[in-house]
Amino acid sequence: xxxxxxxxQADVSELDLVRQCQAGQxxxxxxxxxxxxxxxxxxxxxMVHNEQDAWDLAQESFIKAWKSIGRFRGKSSFYTWIYRIxxxxxxxxxxxxxxxxxxxxxxxxxxxKEIDPASKTVPRAxxxxxxxxxxxxxxxxxxxxxSQLSPEHRAVILMKEIEEMQYHEIAQSLGCSIGTVxxxxxxxxxxxxxxxxxxYENV
Amino acid sequence: MKTFEEKWTAWLDGQLSGKxxxxxESSLPDLAAAEAEKRDAQKLGSFLKQxxxxxxxxxxxFFSHQLHERIARDTQDRHxxxxxxxxxxxxxxxxxxxxxxxxITTVVLMTQHQPGEQSEYLTQIxxxxxxxxxxxxxxxxxxxxxNDNKVTVLWTEGLQSLPADYAxx
Numbered sequence: 001x002x003x004x005x006x007x008x009q010a011d012v013s014e015l016d017l018v019r020q021c022q023a024g025q026x027x028x029x030x031x032x033x034x035x036x037x038x039x040x041x042x043x044x045x046x047m048v049h050n051e052q053d054a055w056d057l058a059q060e061s062f063i064k065a066w067k068s069i070g071r072f073r074g075k076s077s078f079y080t081w082i083y084r085i086x087x088x089x090x091x092x093x094x095x096x097x098x099x100x101x102x103x104x105x106x107x108x109x110x111x112x113k114e115i116d117p118a119s120k121t122v123p124r125a126x127x128x129x130x131x132x133x134x135x136x137x138x139x140x141x142x143x144x145x146x147s148q149l150s151p152e153h154r155a156v157i158l159m160k161e162i163e164e165m166q167y168h169e170i171a172q173s174l175g176c177s178i179g180t181v182x183x184x185x186x187x188x189x190x191x192x193x194x195x196x197x198x199x200y201e202n203v
Numbered sequence: 204m205k206t207f208e209e210k211w212t213a214w215l216d217g218q219l220s221g222k223x224x225x226x227x228e229s230s231l232p233d234l235a236a237a238e239a240e241k242r243d244a245q246k247l248g249s250f251l252k253q254x255x256x257x258x259x260x261x262x263x264x265f266f267s268h269q270l271h272e273r274i275a276r277d278t279q280d281r282h283x284x285x286x287x288x289x290x291x292x293x294x295x296x297x298x299x300x301x302x303x304x305x306x307i308t309t310v311v312l313m314t315q316h317q318p319g320e321q322s323e324y325l326t327q328i329x330x331x332x333x334x335x336x337x338x339x340x341x342x343x344x345x346x347x348x349x350n351d352n353k354v355t356v357l358w359t360e361g362l363q364s365l366p367a368d369y370a371x372x
Contacts, residue, residue, distance in 0.1 A: 030271060033270060161247075179206070
């Protein structure tokens with residue numbers, strides 16, 4: 001996993017920084033934040049698709065991490081631990097927003113029934129010509145496709161494809177089994193293939 | 204026992220090998236179509252990585268600064284002494300003091316209360332003994348009037364005479 005560090009900072013091991021944080025040193029926590037802020041922000045942004053919301057949720061995640069760092073025992077890597085906090089904060093926020101909006105944004109129960117596990121994915125719409133497809137249009141299509149996924153499906157596909165995390169790391173971050181991760185990944189991929197095939201086939 | 208979805212995902216990500224891989228591939232009705240599907244999913248993965256992986260945090264330093272401020276404020280709040288008047292020890296002491304005052308007042312009031320003439324009289328009657336051999340149907344009742352203050356009625360039945368020690372005091 002790539003992190004945002006200077007050579008001097010990289011010399012200090014993550015576990016040492018965590019121990020310093022546990023002793024109350026905010027400077028050590030600053031270093032951990034510097035290492036992970038961009039990735040955490042990007043992860044949240046890709047889930048919520050709003051810069052201000054992503055900023056606030058990233059702040060909230062790091063505050064929670066600081067408050068509970070005393071309970072970090074080093075059984076998993078620090079980034080898996082912080083991703084778990086990030087995912088809890090973000091998924092909670094998405095769920096609350098869904099309730100406020102009347103719950104119409106995504107519905108796994110309906111969408112999963114529509115997918116035959118052995119089916120071949122087909123383009124949903126006619127492909128747009130590559131020359132006419134602007135970057136923001138591509139992004140809008142991706143955002144729309146991702147917004148149709150449940151928060152849990154968004155989380156697994158982003159952690160696997162963008163963060164390149166292993167199944168067990170995703171499972172730790174989401175507090176579920178590896179089998180659940182694999183199953184969610186299967187459906188998330190199928191849905192995105194259905195929604196975006198015409199886009200990635202032409203880019 | 205892995206489900207089809209789990210096996211498919213593992214196969215797609217290159218996580219199946221040996222016997223498991225051979226078994227899964229032989230179970231697919233159309234391996235060529237599955238391979239095409241795999242390539243398609245891999246293309247989706249590369250596409251997402253390319254499009255979404257470049258998201259940057261603008262004002263990263265301000266982000267850290269804001270976070271630092273919030274943590275400092277939070278730490279300050281946590282270390283500020285709480286000055287609520289009714290702390291637990293105070294509450295305990297107040298309760299104990301109130302109980303002690305109540306007990307002292309009760310004892311003082313009880314010791315100050317002088318038993319009246321009536322009480323002495325009743326004690327005397329109750330302590331008196333009626334000889335059952337001489338008075339087999341004897342009964343002594345005492346009534347205390349609630350309406351008329353300090354009025355007590357002694358009702359005797361079946362007595363040939365009052366006990367000798369009656370009204371000795």
